[in-house]
Amino acid sequence: MLEVRSVRKNFDGFMAVADANLSVSKGDVVAVIGPNGAGKTTLFHLITGQLAPDRGEILFKGESIAGLPPHAICRRGISRSYQVVNIFNRLTVFENVQIAVLSRRGKTFNLFGRARSMAVDETMEILASVGMADRADRVSGALSHGDQKVLEIAIALGNRPELLILDEPTAGMSPEETAVALALMRRLSEDMGITILFCEHDMSMVFSIARTLMVMQQGSTLIQGSPEAVRNDHRVQEAYLGEGDACSV
Amino acid sequence: MHNNPLTRPTWIAGAMVVLALFLLPAAVPRFYVYMAALILITGLLATSLNMVLGFGGMYQFHHAVFYGIGAYGFALIATKTSLPSWVGYLVAPVVAALLSLIMGLITVRLSKLYFGMMQISLGSLVWALVFRWYSFTGGDDGIHGVCPPEAVSSTTGSYYFTLSVTLVCLWLMYRIVHSPFGRTFQGIRDNPERTSAVGVDVRRHQLAGLVIAGAFAGVAGSLFVTVEGCAFPELLFWTLSLEILVMCLLGGWFIFLGPMFGAAVMMTLRTFVGIYTEYWTMIMGVVLMLIILFLPEGVLGLFKRKTTGDKPAEEEA
Numbered sequence: 029m030l031e032v033r034s035v036r037k038n039f040d041g042f043m044a045v046a047d048a049n050l051s052v053s054k055g056d057v058v059a060v061i062g063p064n065g066a067g068k069t070t071l072f073h074l075i076t077g078q079l080a081p082d083r084g085e086i087l088f089k090g091e092s093i094a095g096l097p098p099h100a101i102c103r104r105g106i107s108r109s110y111q112v113v114n115i116f117n118r119l120t121v122f123e124n125v126q127i128a129v130l131s132r133r134g135k136t137f138n139l140f141g142r143a144r145s146m147a148v149d150e151t152m153e154i155l156a157s158v159g160m161a162d163r164a165d166r167v168s169g170a171l172s173h174g175d176q177k178v179l180e181i182a183i184a185l186g187n188r189p190e191l192l193i194l195d196e197p198t199a200g201m202s203p204e205e206t207a208v209a210l211a212l213m214r215r216l217s218e219d220m221g222i223t224i225l226f227c228e229h230d231m232s233m234v235f236s237i238a239r240t241l242m243v244m245q246q247g248s249t250l251i252q253g254s255p256e257a258v259r260n261d262h263r264v265q266e267a268y269l270g271e272g273d274a275c276s277v
Numbered sequence: 278m279h280n281n282p283l284t285r286p287t288w289i290a291g292a293m294v295v296l297a298l299f300l301l302p303a304a305v306p307r308f309y310v311y312m313a314a315l316i317l318i319t320g321l322l323a324t325s326l327n328m329v330l331g332f333g334g335m336y337q338f339h340h341a342v343f344y345g346i347g348a349y350g351f352a353l354i355a356t357k358t359s360l361p362s363w364v365g366y367l368v369a370p371v372v373a374a375l376l377s378l379i380m381g382l383i384t385v386r387l388s389k390l391y392f393g394m395m396q397i398s399l400g401s402l403v404w405a406l407v408f409r410w411y412s413f414t415g416g417d418d419g420i421h422g423v424c425p426p427e428a429v430s431s432t433t434g435s436y437y438f439t440l441s442v443t444l445v446c447l448w449l450m451y452r453i454v455h456s457p458f459g460r461t462f463q464g465i466r467d468n469p470e471r472t473s474a475v476g477v478d479v480r481r482h483q484l485a486g487l488v489i490a491g492a493f494a495g496v497a498g499s500l501f502v503t504v505e506g507c508a509f510p511e512l513l514f515w516t517l518s519l520e521i522l523v524m525c526l527l528g529g530w531f532i533f534l535g536p537m538f539g540a541a542v543m544m545t546l547r548t549f550v551g552i553y554t555e556y557w558t559m560i561m562g563v564v565l566m567l568i569i570l571f572l573p574e575g576v577l578g579l580f581k582r583k584t585t586g587d588k589p590a591e592e593e594a
Contacts, residue, residue: 076474078470078474097473097478098470098473098474099473099474099475099476099477099478099479102473102474102475102476103476107474107475108474110471114468114470114471115467115468115471116463116464116467116468116471116472117467117468118463118466118467118531119460119463119464119467123460123463123464126460127460127461127464127472127475127477128475128476130457130460130461131461131475131476131477132475132476135457136457136458136461136477136482137457137458137482137485138456138457138458139452139453139456139458139489140449140452140453140456141456141457142455142456143455143456143457143459143460144455146457183471183475184475186475187475187476
């Protein structure tokens with residue numbers, strides 16, 4: 029479904045991504061792991077169009093999407109959430125998700141319709157599926173951090189993505205919130221058939237849900253494979269032991 | 278159910294204000310009717326600015342250009358062509374929208390302050406052109422003795438015309454702000470990056486917003502000529518842009534009627550403070566400072582917060 033081949037991104041001499049390779053097949057749950065600064069977020073930015081790669085190929089459903097603007101990539105079926113909460117602060121929870129639904133339905137140039145009564149059912153359905161229906165009318169800027177992270181995912185679902193990219197979906201969450209987010213990701217994958225690509229530092233969380241792992245180090249892909257293969261790979265062990273943490277790998 | 282619900286008391290209050298405005302010419306001397314017309318026009322102009330400023334988050338620092346161009350468009354049709362002057366009311370928003378499109382194509386690529394600076398530069402360029410082009414625009418003399426259509430040429434006639442057009446424009450803008458486009462626009466204001474990531478072409482929506490706001494400013498310009506009978510370069514000078522910006526801030530720039538309220542306060546103050554002192558602009562400066570320090574969401578913003586208990590959302594998460 030998604031193929032990333034030899035992608036590179038250089039910021040004025042700093043090689044954020046040197047040689048990234050990634051393959052995501054339909055229905056899979058893929059985790060990208062690696063130490064801080066390995067280039068995970070930059071790689072996601074490259075896939076979703078916030079950044080354009082200097083070289084390499086990014087194919088989605090067989091077509092090149094490298095260098096397309098974010099809105100064009102979104103319309104092809106890739107949605108994302110952000111590592112740092114990135115929502116519409118002044119709008120209500122309902123309106124946050126509704127914008128994505130209206131966008132998918134191509135209604136954003138409708139000048140005289142009543143936004144209040146449009147796409148209500150679908151928006152409420154999404155909010156219910158992530159367990160936020162009771163907070164629909166709250167101003168999103170006033171929500172707790174955990175709720176804002178879940179809202180991130182809900183906004184992404186408004187586009188009915190085939191591929192959902194989550195940048196550290198449980199970062200900063202309490203253990204309870206993490207459990208809720210994990211259950212949500214399972215439902216999205218198993219019940220709704222959405223392909224998920226995410227990155228995360230919490231290794232127990234990664235190993236509990238990911239079916240495929242990709243390890244990045246200093247901007248390059250070290251290995252991609254099943255959790256067992258990655259766990260037993262000596263290069264991964266060296267890389268992580270060299271980092272001095274994450275002995276759990 | 279979401280965002281600014283129109284409750285019953287709001288409706289009743291609004292209906293009473295409109296009724297009072299319609300009865301005004303029967304109750305007060307002509308000067309006040311004329312003042313009320315100018316307040317409505319300036320309020321309409323400020324509301325059109327606020328569509329892009331408060332609801333779109335775009336720093337449109339030189340919005341008066343579109344007002345002035347609308348005024349000149351109407352005045353030129355009425356004085357230099359043999360067309361009936363009604364045509365001017367159609368031409369004004371069209372030329373203002375066209376200018377807005379041209380300027381927007383250049384400015385919309387820039388973000389925030391850079392957008393505002395470029396907007397001031399281009400607007401001042403248009404002003405200089407109008408100011409110097411004697412053979413076409415009358416230069417710094419402007420165009421005088423513009424005759425509006427017979428039916429709306431008296432003080433009362435022009436007032437009723439202004440009131441009706443302003444109400445229709447406010448209704449249209451209200452619909453737009455609460456339409457899917459308006460909601461998307463507010464999303465862009467809060468977070469352009471995220472809006473783009475949900476599949477919205479941010480630049481195209483911003484451009485559309487600029488054109489719409491420009492068109493309404495053009496309508497306000499044509500109304501001004503109807504009431505005053507003349508157009509002059511000060512209409513597109515940057516000080517007027519600054520004044521309407523202050524009106525938006527004063528009234529509350531996240532509230533639809535905030536700019537109209539701000540216009541009423543500012544215009545009234547100017548008229549009556551102007552009797553006692555020549556230093557009106559100094560008073561305006563003090564007012565602006567007080568707003569920035571104590572009322573960042575404007576007077577109506579404060580009022581709304583007090584009545585609904587809404588907490589203002591933080592600017593950045």
